[in-house]
Structure formats: structure tokens, C-alpha cells
Amino acid sequence: MLTRxxxxxxxxxxxxxxxxFYRTTYGFEVFHTEVxxxxxxxxAMLKINETSDGGASYLQLLQPVREDSTVAKWLAKNGEGxxxxxxxxxxxxxxxxxxxxxxxxxxxDQPRTGSMGSRxxxxxxKDCHGVLTELVTSAERRHDDQG
Ligand code: V0V
Ligand code: CO
Numbered sequence: 001m002l003t004r005x006x007x008x009x010x011x012x013x014x015x016x017x018x019x020x021f022y023r024t025t026y027g028f029e030v031f032h033t034e035v036x037x038x039x040x041x042x043x044a045m046l047k048i049n050e051t052s053d054g055g056a057s058y059l060q061l062l063q064p065v066r067e068d069s070t071v072a073k074w075l076a077k078n079g080e081g082x083x084x085x086x087x088x089x090x091x092x093x094x095x096x097x098x099x100x101x102x103x104x105x106x107x108x109d110q111p112r113t114g115s116m117g118s119r120x121x122x123x124x125x126k127d128c129h130g131v132l133t134e135l136v137t138s139a140e141r142r143h144d145d146q147g
Contacts, residue, residue, distance in 0.1 A: 002095060003053040006088035006136045007045070007060040007115075011071050012080050015063035019044050022059065031058065032116055040069025045115055055088045055138055060115065084122070086134035095135055096121050104128065111137070 012018040022028045031047040046059040062083060064072035074083055089095045092111050100106045105124035114120030117139035125132040 001091075002087040002089050002135070004051040004055050004088040005057050006055060006086040006134075006138070007058040008082060009060045009062055009084040009086065009132075009134070010081065011062050011064075011075050011078075011083040013063065013075065015042055015044055015061055018061050018063075018080075019046075022046055022061070028059065034115065035065060036114070037065075038112060039071075039114075040064055040066040041071050043115060051088070053088065053090070054140075058115075060086070084132035084134050086120070086136050088136055088138065090137060092119050092121060092135045092137040099123060099135075111135075 010018070019030055023030075028046040028048070030044050032045040033043065035042045041062045042065050043063075044061045046061070048057045048059060050056045062071050064075065066072065071083065096106045096111065104127040107122040107124060111119040111121045114134075114136055118136050120134055120136045123133040123135070
């Protein structure tokens with residue numbers, strides 16, 4: 001079951017400058033940063049609020065680290081802006097399977113590693129009325145033993 005907006009992914013050319021904008025304009029502080037080599041991004045998570053399901057909602061600021069990354073391709077075409085929305089669930093495997101059964105393309109056979117040790121998968125934007133949609137189970141809610 002999808003129980004929260006886990007994050008909104010925002011693509012930017014300059015992560016440090018974008019973090020500065022969110023800090024000086026809104027007062028949001030960086031909660032976590034990491035490079036995800038597989039996804040080709042450097043990211044900053046800004047925690048907005050905790051949620052009633054025990055999780056939280058974040059803004060995820062994304063800068064590409066490779067020219068062939070999906071975010072680099074998207075930025076070249078669209079410029080900076082909202083790149084994806086992510087729904088949180090306690091069981092990404094079950095929700096991805098149920099959504100696939102409804103005929104929506106799930107991009108990965110098995111969830112991959114996302115921010116802060118989460119497990120993530122994506123739904124094709126063309127099957128979601130133009131919105132690249134991510135499903136995420138955060139590390140503390142993972143049901144498996146992968147850490
Ligand atoms: C592409 N399209 C989008 C889109 N990206 N539409 C809405 N939002 C987006 N973000 C549209 C694009 O305009 C095209 O439409 C069509 O889809 C095909 O796009 P493309 O440019 O040819 O690109 P593809 O097909 O090579 O790749 C698109 C997909 C790719 C969605 C398959 O971006 C992908 O695999 N995304 C999932 C991984 C990802 O985005 N990782 C970065 C975040 P027209 O022009 O044909 O009409 S990593 C992350 O969130 C992490 C680590 C985390 O949360 O923890
Ligand atoms: Co994301």
C-alpha cells in the first residue's frame with residue numbers, strides 16, 4: 001500500500017547552488033547526501049516532515065554525474081525542474097507487482113538501491129499520464145535482510 005509522498009525528485013545543473021536556494025529561501029537543511037553510481041546522480045535529501053506511517057517526506061535534489069545518466073538526458077531536453085514523484089510503501093515488491101498486473105510498465109524486474117539504503121523501482125512516465133513515478137521502501141521499513 002502506498003502511504004506517503006516519500007519524495008519529489010528535482011533535477012538541477014548545480015547541486016550546491018540549488019541546495020543554497022532551498023536553504024536561504026525556505027530554511028530547508030540537507031538531511032543526507034550521496035552519490036548513486038548506478039543511477040548516475042549526486043543527490044541531496046531535504047527532509048520536509050515525518051509522516052504518520054513512520055516514514056518521512058523529502059525533496060530530492062539531483063545532479064547528474066555522468067553524461068549518459070537518465071537525469072543528464074532529461075536536463076538536456078527539459079532544463080531544470082520536477083523530474084519524478086516517489087510514493088512510499090512498506091513493501092515495494094508487492095506494490096510493484098500489483099501495479100505491473102494492472103498493465104503499467106515497471107522499469108526494473110527487481111527493485112534497486114536508492115537513497116539512504118532504500119529499495120526503489122520506477123513506473124514508465126508514458127503509462128502514468130506523463131509523470132515518472134518511483135516506488136520506495138525506506139531502509140528502516142525493508143522486510144528483507146539486505147541491510
Ligand atoms: C523521460 N520522459 C519523461 C521523463 N523522462 N516524462 C516525464 N518525466 C520524466 N522524468 C519521457 C520523454 O519526454 C519521452 O517522451 C519518453 O519519456 C522517453 O524518454 P527518453 O528521453 O527517450 O528517455 P528514455 O526512454 O531513455 O528513458 C526514460 C526513462 C528513464 C523513464 C525510461 O528516465 C528511466 O529509466 N528513469 C528511471 C531512473 C531514473 O530516472 N533515475 C534518476 C533518479 P516523448 O518525447 O517520446 O514524448 S534516481 C533516484 O530517484 C534515486 C536514486 C532515489 O530516489 O533514491
Ligand atoms: Co527518487
